[in-house]
Amino acid sequence: MDTRPKLIVLPLQPDAAQEYNGIGLGIHFLLGNMVAIHPQLSEFWFGWRVSKIFKSVSDFQAFCRDNKGLDIHLEAKEQKIRFWLYGRYRQEKDKFQVSLKLYDSDLEKKYNIKFSLDPSDFFLGFGRSFFQWLALCGLPLDHKQMAKALWKENISIKGLEYLGYAVEATYLNYIDPSLFKNGDFDLEWFEKAVIEAPMSYLTHDMKGWAFYKNKVYGKAKECFKKALEKNPAGIGAISGMMWCHVFEKNKEKALAFSIAKADVRNEPHESAIKFIEKKFPGD
DSSP: OOOSOOEEEOOOEEOTTOOOOTHHHHHHHHHHHHHTTOTTSOOOOGGGTHHHHOSSHHHHHHHHHHOOOOOHHHHHHHHTOOEEEEEEEEEETTEEEEEEEEEETTTTEEEEEEEEEOGGGTTHHHHHHHHHHHHHTTOOOOHHHHHHHOOOOOOOHHHHHHHHHHHHHHHHHHHOGGGSGGGOOOOHHHHHHHHHOTTOHHHHHHHHHHHHHTTOHHHHHHHHHHHHHHOTTOHHHHHHHHHHHHHTTOHHHHHHHHHHHHHHTTOOHHHHHHHHHHHSTTO
């Protein structure tokens, strides 16, 4: 059993003067992919818990679009998640101003910081500053792991917005699949994001998960492969490849990607091998 603490990244809410767009969810997805590399934390994604935190689509949209509050202290106890990362964003021409808070429920302590995000440097400056701040919050990341977590995310402002709408569609599907025909994902925003930002890791990764959820594993793998060309340490895309091969019953390739995932997170191969063995009983 993994006893490491969990960290959940909530969608960023628009500042008071900021009109809602997909940017807050786009930055949320960027942050989620960065902290997923952290070996001191148990791997954890917001989508795994979204339907438990937000009981309805209207609750989720009220939080993202209308700045409805969330009782973080209560949620931390109910969800048994130690760290909660949340905040607000504001667009200023070709940059973003972001204010973040990290709540440590064990210490009942809150850390605050403000960042300027510049897409023109592939978010590398923001990433370095973010991990320096996490170290001050008690979650240091060594240089080797930081190099994996800081890829050149080549995405335009419009691409980040479209990505955010694709992320939103994903979470809405998790909360209430009946909103979508046959429970399948509508690929409109995923396609728009990739077309707007074809060199982005995040857009290809997100589109890959949409195909995966629609059980179109061949196209999902194509997307994950393109994503990994942009970011070889992209743990989301590596996981996607692993799960596609699991459902295609290809144990050898599933095992290879499980081990690759362990290498990215600096975890022992033994656990990765055991995980796949459980998915292929009797082999």
